[in-house]
Amino acid sequence: MTSVVVKIDSFSLSTPANIEQISKRIVEEKKRGRNIIVVVSSEELLEEPYRKFAYALSKQPSKRELDVLQSIGSQATSALLAIAIQQRGFKAVSLTGWQAGIETVEVNQKVRIEQIKIESIINYISKGDIPIVAGSQGFDYKNNKISILGMGGSDTTAVAIAAAIEAECVEILTNSEGIYTAEPSIVPRAKKLKQISYDELLELTHLGSKIVHPRAVEMAKKYDMPIIVRSSTSDIPGTLIKGEVEMEKNLIVRGVAYEAEIIRLTVGYEKYEHALLANIFTTLADHQIDVDIIVQSVIDGVKPTVSFSIDKEDFADAIKVLESNKSTLGFSFADFEVGLAKVSIVGSGMVSNPGVAARMFNRLCKENIPVKMVSTSEIKVSVVVPQEDMVRAANALHDEFNLVEEYV
Amino acid sequence: MTSVVVKIDSFSLSTPANIEQISKRIVEEKKRGRNIIVVVSSEELLEEPYRKFAYALSKQPSKRELDVLQSIGSQATSALLAIAIQQRGFKAVSLTGWQAGIETVEVNQKVRIEQIKIESIINYISKGDIPIVAGSQGFDYKNNKISILGMGGSDTTAVAIAAAIEAECVEILTNSEGIYTAEPSIVPRAKKLKQISYDELLELTHLGSKIVHPRAVEMAKKYDMPIIVRSSTSDIPGTLIKGEVEMEKNLIVRGVAYEAEIIRLTVGYEKYEHALLANIFTTLADHQIDVDIIVQSVIDGVKPTVSFSIDKEDFADAIKVLESNKSTLGFSFADFEVGLAKVSIVGSGMVSNPGVAARMFNRLCKENIPVKMVSTSEIKVSVVVPQEDMVRAANALHDEFNLVEEYV
Structure with missing residues (x-):
């Protein structure tokens, strides 16, 4: 059976009503007969009280402990989404980064995914469970600590898992309907793109990075993993990001x-x-x-x-x-x-x-x-x-x- | 070097000022030249928003996911206390239950500590670090899930770690100055006990269980691990709980x-x-x-x-x-x-x-x-x-x- 990794942004998980709506969406995807692995973003609203606490205690809290506090956001969101999916009669389990087998290393103060031990995820999907992985986090065994991937971490988690389990594609559900030819707020005639290549998206930095982080796009390019960006609230088609884009309309500029x-x-x-x-x-x-x-x-x-x-x-x-x-x-x-x-x-x-x-x-x-x-x-x-x-x-x-x- | 496991109740960690005060206390203990391992209770105030969320999504959220949400409280508290101790120039690291090596099994729907892999804690204390362990949680490898020990879990975590690393004693820092001959609110002439035996404390259910949970007392009795109960805010001597109590005043009733x-x-x-x-x-x-x-x-x-x-x-x-x-x-x-x-x-x-x-x-x-x-x-x-x-x-x-x- 083919597998799809679905990444949900924090905007789409910020209230019980949103989580409800997303759980419905996930269940619909599951009913189509593919294995679904979900990656959730960290919810800043849920992390905020801890950060305030930390900065009340120290002007410069240690990175290690701030990371522990930050990991809580997506950990909570993953459990809540699992509960909402279970409520619809489907099997789901939340997994922290380390439970999902995401092992990281730190190189020049930057956290990189070193490998993903996929046994746990594979085991769940083979039983028909929907694993809900807390995004942007992993475990650094060398330093025995919970690690945070940093900017674009959840997108990167989704692409890395998709590559590791050889999924068909990554779907990014977000508050945008796809990638546009320009920012609609300043170019009113901007249109949604049906397809765009990894390289083009990487060059469209400020246009695209709000939706898919360049780090994840680079990794998708490396593993030739297609990414579909679409709205988390509607079913209309989004934008497909992949290596070779058909130039059906012979467009020079995208x-x-x-x-x-x-x-x-x-x-x-x-x-x-x-x-x-x-x-x-x-x-x-x-x-x-x-x-x-x-x-x-x-x-x-x-x-x-x-x-x-x-x-x-x-x-x-x-x-x-x-x-x-x-x-x-x-x-x-x-x-x-x-x-x-x-x-x-x-x-x-x-x-x-x-x-x-x-x-x-x-x-x-x-x-x-x-x-x-x-x-x-x-x-x-x-x-x-x-x-x-x-x-x-x-x-x-x-x-x-x-x-x-x-x-x- | 001898080791002491210090358990802090949630009451003593509910505000930045409280955490500050506790960090000072821990550092003073550390300066006395013993290895200190801290176990923190779960902070209900920090968990409450997640529980509300969960019950908004489902009338009966699954135990597995509620446990994930519950584990967040002590995870956050452990990171915050580590930050406060680091701020005082001492080395501290927060550890979740599984990072601390606490492995649990479920027997008749009750979670029990199966074993503690002490390498991680030993490694930190040998380097002079103060490990801050999130209490009342562990990891259930059989079911690949974060487990919550239930009532009295933090006390039990503290005693279990103390037994595993052969600590000198467990110190419970709480909002009471010790164990009293009766509840001072109803017996105004109640006096603090200098010593009490495990069995006596177990019988004093309602008197003692607010301070040390019977489950932890039973475990302490099994491993003959002394427990000292004392105030988290003052230095005055507390009550020593141990096996044989000297009957210096020949008291029949304690x-x-x-x-x-x-x-x-x-x-x-x-x-x-x-x-x-x-x-x-x-x-x-x-x-x-x-x-x-x-x-x-x-x-x-x-x-x-x-x-x-x-x-x-x-x-x-x-x-x-x-x-x-x-x-x-x-x-x-x-x-x-x-x-x-x-x-x-x-x-x-x-x-x-x-x-x-x-x-x-x-x-x-x-x-x-x-x-x-x-x-x-x-x-x-x-x-x-x-x-x-x-x-x-x-x-x-x-x-x-x-x-x-x-x-x-």
Whole structure:
């Protein structure tokens, strides 16, 4: 019998009525005759009282114990969903991460799934039980501790279990009906995608990461595990994420993404020999400052400069770091521009369609939107534009690349 | 190095300020140079929201999942106490029941500790860490589930760990300063006991069970593990519970216990042949009705009767059971008396001191308190008296047996 791993987000499990509704959905899936393994997200509302307690006791509670407290959220949710499913006359069992056999290791302070001992899950599904696994948690046997996978942990748990038991696919039930060509709140004509490839979704960072975490998408890509994103409250078809996407409508671009509140920093050097780029970005990385687009212009006879974009919240830190390391970094001046935004077009069709970037710049030019920085990859072109033009740029590009067609 | 298992009740861990205070206490104990293993009780306040959720989803949530939800309380408390101890610069780690190696089995729907794999605890204490074990929980490997020990589970966890690691003693930190000769709220002259034997404490049910659960006392008796009961908020000496108690003041009686809201049921038979006592008590037991004192009078030429005492809350059920089984049980009439109470004197000195019961009856007679039923054991005499006389009886007996002396 084929198996499906169904991941439920915390939004869909936050009240008894929601849990009820999800249990109905799971039971319907089960009735279709496939093995169902459920992974639930952690419910922040349930964890919150413990966190408050912890911070009342210590300004810096230890990570180990915060993880124990955090594991409680999905542990509770898994038990509650099991109860709701049992109430419908079906067999279900909640499993903590370690009961589900999820073993983790810590590498560079990041928790990774090392292996999944699938015996427990296999044993339950072979008896017709529905295992409800607490997501985002595992056990670190080396350090004898409950571990928390961190950002995107529940999605990752679902994909990892699916890969380990060789499931047919992962279904992510969420409060969105699927992946859209753009954020509907800023691009009103945004349409839901029928399919998208792992790589495209990874490039649509801000568009997609709210729904499926990039970490899980990367793992799904590695194991070629299809992911279906669909609404937790309705039965309408969602978006299928997989390796090869049929280009039925020959779409070059599959999505438009944006990111507001970008700041451009520019650093200038007196001489070319001073411009040791590695130094500046190593220093920024050491201070946990995330740099996105980097543009360097080396023109003969002109003093070298390097520009890079950062998030608004890192701005003050970045300035401080640059100032205090000015002499070792060797630059002569630093400049910045605030009030910018990034708009990107993403699509694997770009690889075989030259001129996509040019078409993008042309359209933006026609709209009188100045382009401040450009960055390109195989399947993505990003431009930095004034923040005030962001929504107009996203909508114009969405039209330009025909993303308004029905359910592409 | 000697080890001590310190058990903290939930009352002492219900607020950040309480946890703070307890962490200070633990650290002081640690500084005295012994290994400390802490066992924390489950905090009902922290579990309550989950229970409500569960009962919103199902009128009868499964025991398995309710246990998962219940395990969360002490899991959270153990992490929070670990954080508070770390804040004081000491090493501490929270451990769930299964992390602490507590393996349970289920026998007749009751959860029992089967064994404790002590490697984990030993490993932590050998490194100078203070393990904080979530009490009242373990793991049932046969059924792959988190198990809850039930009533008195945290006390039992503490004694079981102490026995397994061969600790010096168990210290129970609670909101009482020790075990008293009587409940101070009804016997104002009640005094704290310096020592009491396991058996005496077991007989002082209602007096002692609020502080140390009989199940844990029985286990302590089996392994001859001393238990010290003391206040969680002050340093004053508490009560030592152990096997042999020095009778330094030659006290025959060591405590007076009472139990209010007792009902006496009397069942009469036409003929002696009908009075199959086993039947009636088996039937009552089958319906979970707890019978305490049983008095049977067989007098030649008189119709046989049997009287027994039950708790008020079982009254309606008992009547129903007796009525519906009247024909099979063979009795001809049933009668009852409400508004009664039980008062007991307990002391291992009774064994070698005949006449203790007589002295008790004499004193009650002098006080004009009628005795409705009597029951005796090696170290305990119980009488059933009118509820209105209970407090007076307890105080009179407390005086009669010289329990008013300082710290006996």
